[in-house]
C-alpha cells in the first residue's frame with residue numbers, strides 16, 4: 499500500500515492576526531511561529547500518520563531548513579531517499595492565520611523549483627501518485643506520464659489552480675480541489691466539473707464537508723463540526739488521508755468519508771501538520787459518527 503508523493507517542502511512562517519489584511523493594509527498581529535509545511539510534505543505526513551508506506555520526492559536546499567524539513571519527514575517514517583539537496587535555499591511560506599482560523603499563504607518556492615523527475619523504480623509498488631502545483635510543471639508532467647505508463651492512478655490536488663493545473667487534467671484520475679480552485683479550472687477550460695476530464699472530482703467545501711463526482715454520480719459528504727484553531731493544511735490532510743485509504747483498498751466513498759473527518763480533525767491544532775490525526779485518533783473519531 500505504498501503512496502508516492504512528489505511535491506513541495508516549505509518552512510512555514512506563521513503570523514497570527516485578528517484578521518487577514520487586504521491589499522495595502524497593515525494589521526497588528528499577535529504571535530509568530532514556524533512549522534514544517536509545503537503541500538507535498540504535508541500530504542505525505544497525513545498519509546503516513548494513517549498507516550500508509552510513503553515515498554516522497556522533492557528538493558530542499560543545503561541549509562538548516564533543508565536538514566530540518568528532511569528530519570521532519572523521516573520522523574514520520576517517510577522514505578526520503580528521493581529528496582534532492584540543491585544549492586538554492588529551501589522553500590518558505592509566509593502565512594497569516596486569522597482569529598477565525600482562516601489563512602492566506604504566499605509561497606516562495608526556492609529549492610522546490612528544482613524538484614526531481616521520476617527515476618527508475620520510483621513508482622515500484624505504488625498504489626497511487628499524489629501531485630500538487632507547487633513544483634515546476636515539467637516535473638509534474640513527468641510524474642504523471644510515468645504513472646500513466648506504469649498503470650498507477652494519479653491524484654492531483656490542483657492547488658494553486660492555474661494554467662499548469664489545466665494541462666495536467668488529461669493525466670489525472672482523481673482531481674481534488676476546493677471550491678475556489680474548481681471555479682478557476684472551470685473558468686479556464688470552459689467546462690463544468692463533470693467535463694473537466696478526470697473520472698473522479700472531489701471538491702472540499704470547508705465546514706460543509708465535500709462533494710464527490712464520479713462518472714456521472716454525485717454524492718455529498720457532510721462536514722464534521724470541530725473547534726477550529728487553524729485551517730492551514732486541512733486540504734493537505736484530506737489529500738493524504740484519501741490517498742492512504744485508497745491505497746489500502748477502500749472504496750471511494752468510504753475513503754472520502756475518512757479523509758473528510760481527518761481534515762476536520764486537522765483544524766484543531768496550529769500548523770499545517772499539528773492537527774493531522776494518527777490512525778487511532780481518526781478511527782476513534784469515525785466511530786463517534
Ligand code: RIB
Nearest residue numbers: 508535536537591731770
Ligand atoms: O497547504 C498548506 C501549505 O501550503 C503550507 O504548509 C505552505 O507551505 C503551503 O505550501
